[in-house]
Amino acid sequence: xxxxxxxxxxxxxxxxxxxxxxxxxxxxxxxxxxxxxxxxxxxxxxxxxxxxxxxxxxxxxxxxxxxxxxxxxxxxxxxxxxxxxxxxxxxxxxxxxxxxxxxxxxxxxxxxxxxxxxxxxxxxxxxxxxxxxxxxxxxxxxxxxxxxxxxxxxxxxxxxxxxxxxxxxxxxxxxxxxxxxxxxxxxxxxxxxxxxxxxxxxxxxxxxxxxxxxxxxxxxxxxxxxxxxxxxxxxxxxxxxxxxxxxxxxxxxxxxxxxxxxxxxxxxxxxxxxxxxxxxxxxxxxxxxxxxxxxxxxxxxxxxxxxxxxxxxxxxxxxxxxxxxxxxxxxxxxxxxxxxxxxxxxxxxxxxxxxxxxxxxxxxxxxxxxxx
Amino acid sequence: xxxxxxxxxxxxxxxxxxxxxxxxxxxxxxxxxxxxxxxxxxxxxxxxxxxxxxxxxxxxxxxxxxxxxxxxxxxxxxxxxxxxxxxxxxxxxxxxxxxxxxxxxxxxxxxxxxxxxxxxxxxxxxxxxxxxxxxxxxxxxxxxxxxxxxxxxxxxxxxxxxxxxxxxxxxxxxxxxxxxxxxxxxxxxxxxxxxxxxxxxxxxxxxxxxxxxxxxxxxxxxxxxxxxxxxxxxxxxxxxxxxxxxxxxxxxxxxxxxxxxxxxxxxxxxxxxxxxxxxxxxxx
Amino acid sequence: xxxxxxxxxxxxxxxxxxxxxxxxxxxxxxxxxxxxxxxxxxxxxxxxxxxxxxxxxxxxxxxxxxx
Numbered sequence: 001x002x003x004x005x006x007x008x009x010x011x012x013x014x015x016x017x018x019x020x021x022x023x024x025x026x027x028x029x030x031x032x033x034x035x036x037x038x039x040x041x042x043x044x045x046x047x048x049x050x051x052x053x054x055x056x057x058x059x060x061x062x063x064x065x066x067x068x069x070x071x072x073x074x075x076x077x078x079x080x081x082x083x084x085x086x087x088x089x090x091x092x093x094x095x096x097x098x099x100x101x102x103x104x105x106x107x108x109x110x111x112x113x114x115x116x117x118x119x120x121x122x123x124x125x126x127x128x129x130x131x132x133x134x135x136x137x138x139x140x141x142x143x144x145x146x147x148x149x150x151x152x153x154x155x156x157x158x159x160x161x162x163x164x165x166x167x168x169x170x171x172x173x174x175x176x177x178x179x180x181x182x183x184x185x186x187x188x189x190x191x192x193x194x195x196x197x198x199x200x201x202x203x204x205x206x207x208x209x210x211x212x213x214x215x216x217x218x219x220x221x222x223x224x225x226x227x228x229x230x231x232x233x234x235x236x237x238x239x240x241x242x243x244x245x246x247x248x249x250x251x252x253x254x255x256x257x258x259x260x261x262x263x264x265x266x267x268x269x270x271x272x273x274x275x276x277x278x279x280x281x282x283x284x285x286x287x288x289x290x291x292x293x294x295x296x297x298x299x300x301x302x303x304x305x306x307x308x309x310x311x312x313x314x315x316x317x318x319x320x321x322x323x324x325x326x327x328x329x330x331x332x333x334x335x336x337x338x339x340x341x342x343x344x345x346x347x348x349x350x351x352x353x354x355x356x357x358x359x360x361x362x363x364x365x366x367x368x369x370x371x372x
Numbered sequence: 373x374x375x376x377x378x379x380x381x382x383x384x385x386x387x388x389x390x391x392x393x394x395x396x397x398x399x400x401x402x403x404x405x406x407x408x409x410x411x412x413x414x415x416x417x418x419x420x421x422x423x424x425x426x427x428x429x430x431x432x433x434x435x436x437x438x439x440x441x442x443x444x445x446x447x448x449x450x451x452x453x454x455x456x457x458x459x460x461x462x463x464x465x466x467x468x469x470x471x472x473x474x475x476x477x478x479x480x481x482x483x484x485x486x487x488x489x490x491x492x493x494x495x496x497x498x499x500x501x502x503x504x505x506x507x508x509x510x511x512x513x514x515x516x517x518x519x520x521x522x523x524x525x526x527x528x529x530x531x532x533x534x535x536x537x538x539x540x541x542x543x544x545x546x547x548x549x550x551x552x553x554x555x556x557x558x559x560x561x562x563x564x565x566x567x568x569x570x571x572x573x574x575x576x577x578x579x580x581x582x583x584x585x586x587x588x589x590x591x592x593x594x595x596x597x598x599x600x601x602x603x604x605x606x607x608x609x610x611x612x613x614x615x616x617x618x619x620x621x622x623x624x625x626x627x628x629x630x631x632x633x634x635x636x637x638x639x640x641x642x643x644x645x646x647x648x649x650x651x652x653x654x655x656x
Numbered sequence: 657x658x659x660x661x662x663x664x665x666x667x668x669x670x671x672x673x674x675x676x677x678x679x680x681x682x683x684x685x686x687x688x689x690x691x692x693x694x695x696x697x698x699x700x701x702x703x704x705x706x707x708x709x710x711x712x713x714x715x716x717x718x719x720x721x722x723x
Contacts, residue, residue: 062449222423596674
């Protein structure tokens, strides 16, 4: 029996993180993600966890990287400008393979934009924001319940794959109040641990799974976490082309070879669908309403809600393209996700973009127009 | 000042350095090797447990320090060593977190983090290798480069004021602040050892030499010239007290500048009390 | 009581010939040859102050002192 409660999306992220075992949070106040930091500052100390408000966004990200290396499950939360500031440090977590979860409560950008208004403009920033090539996992909830569930999943995936995972929520979900059942416990995952004595330990070992075991700093393994390209021992490989290439490929493959473990979506009314709305996040709420309205009018409309933004669910979109005549992609940006959809669909279906950046949740009627 | 027992260099090398560490990557005469050796000797003197000690570095010539030592070590991005160290220390207060940085790393790009770690008084030991320049990128001026210096980005002379990092740390609330110089190696070991022992934020600035990227452009072309310059331009805390501000102009005061013993005011100690308070329902 | 210095060893494989040890030895025990290679020329003069050992950035010098 869980606890039924009415909470906001931000609060659900806090609850999800705690349920998943997060015991360290470092953050900096920024609208609309601040209540996550506030929640953590209230909830962590009584359970022996640590909350720290750092001097800036960059410090916050580096601080959780340090805490993760010390062995704790860690969380960061931010919004637009803060997300941009953390980008360089995201690359550190990815290359050093330090499990971290970061929630980005998306708001209208660029720059200060509209601080309290929702957007979905950080899709590409999440994918390519930090320089260089890197793997990325980004999940997007569309309800308060999903804020809880996907934060749990994100923390688990960060540990499972020794990587950085994003949860992309938005300014609507942040303060949206919904009834949620918080389970007494959830399934949790811990990072792989070394099973060999310290002398034989390789922090970046090429394992069949692609995910190397990780020792805590202070546990006697004496290893290097380096932001440089490195070999299996963690030693500098800045002039070793083959080692660098092997590392880059392993980082990519450890995620892509396990896409089934990181791909989450749901479908409705798809059996005979000729027009499919492919949506995510808050926009999926209007999109579903629009599809229902279309069905009421006798239009053969289908609905796909993806919770996985990255890695892009190519197989799913490809399958839709095989059957549908039209794919509608609504999003609160100027068309970021739709580009990826067009690339995968590759002319097999008509792809229609419903995109706007004015801080207004796209109304169902607007999506319905596109379905027609 | 207590005399430091000096362990044999061969023993220090065997105990704390990775095999085949020498020769290091640094230029002939570079002072970073001296600072690392003093840091390691200080760790040895204090008797820190190997397993509990973590070295955190940033970017630049000093960023490579970790690469020769057999501790758990972190080599991150430019300027962000301190927040990583804060995360490590807060997550596991048992760790001894030692953060060697360069002048650019600590006073320019990472200056804000230094200030706030000092303000929080978190028990990490920051060691700043001040060699007056960004050596790794080829010798540009840093916030600690003396005014008038010729560097690759101040070819007509540096018109910026340099600042006193120790005064900055003191003003920010660091409870242990010291300045040493590579020429005075025994004192440097002592200062770093006291910084490590100190329960609270410690900053040890070490005046170091960069003959290739700084000295060469400033009429001090060799390490020997730069060490002689150190001898002539440093004064002890005791002697400084007898000197006028005029006489002290351009001089570096070396020795212990701040040492406030207040272990219960250290950040992780405060945090433990916060947890107790939160557990008892917010009542202290 | 003066100490007895048995040996001053220089690890020539790692010495970068920066000249610090030669310049700052208070007893001029060390001498650099034309190529810059450091030699222990006057061991008998060594006072065992460890200046060279502690100032060497490459940890290339060991001074052995008999207790």
